Amino acid sequence: MRKPLFSTGLRWLWLTVVVLIVDLGSKQWIVNHFMLGETQPLFPFLNLHYARNYGAAFSFLADKGGWQRWFFAGIAIAIALALLVMMFRSSAQKKIANSAYALIIGGALGNLFDRMWHGFVVDFVDFYIGNWHFATFNIADTAICIGAALVVLEGFIAPGTHDKAAAGNKG
Numbered sequence: 456m457r458k459p460l461f462s463t464g465l466r467w468l469w470l471t472v473v474v475l476i477v478d479l480g481s482k483q484w485i486v487n488h489f490m491l492g493e494t495q496p497l498f499p500f501l502n503l504h505y506a507r508n509y510g511a512a513f514s515f516l517a518d519k520g521g522w523q524r525w526f527f528a529g530i531a532i533a534i535a536l537a538l539l540v541m542m543f544r545s546s547a548q549k550k551i552a553n554s555a556y557a558l559i560i561g562g563a564l565g566n567l568f569d570r571m572w573h574g575f576v577v578d579f580v581d582f583y584i585g586n587w588h589f590a591t592f593n594i595a596d597t598a599i600c601i602g603a604a605l606v607v608l609e610g611f612i613a614p615g616t617h618d619k620a621a622a623g624n625k626g
Contacts, residue, residue, distance in 0.1 A: 464542030474561025
């Protein structure tokens, strides 16, 4: 007998949709309103800064001639598919895990879209302290990091405690 999709972790895919809308919308706004390299201060520690990332996190492999576009696209697709399967096999009651997976999928797909459409990822969040600047990033990167942090958090929750909480919500 097949279980209803709404009872699976796929119920949390609405988070993926939210991440995609906010990520792709913010990137499009930056592309439409900023010149490449342009910076607009927001706060004493935060700028909007239009940058192109041809690599992965921290511009990893950015200077490798183009093959990395397809490599990172393949990784994003594989991760998204693996997490979708995990969500399908999971109960909708596993809120932390499914939220984490949905955030990671949204971030991976947001950056995948950029890679396939532009050939690079649009980054624009420039966090800094004094003269030190963190790597420029975007909403998709933030969603991936929050999702990864939630996966780690989920690992620290005692299995018995989490199972009891989920069981308590059923009845």
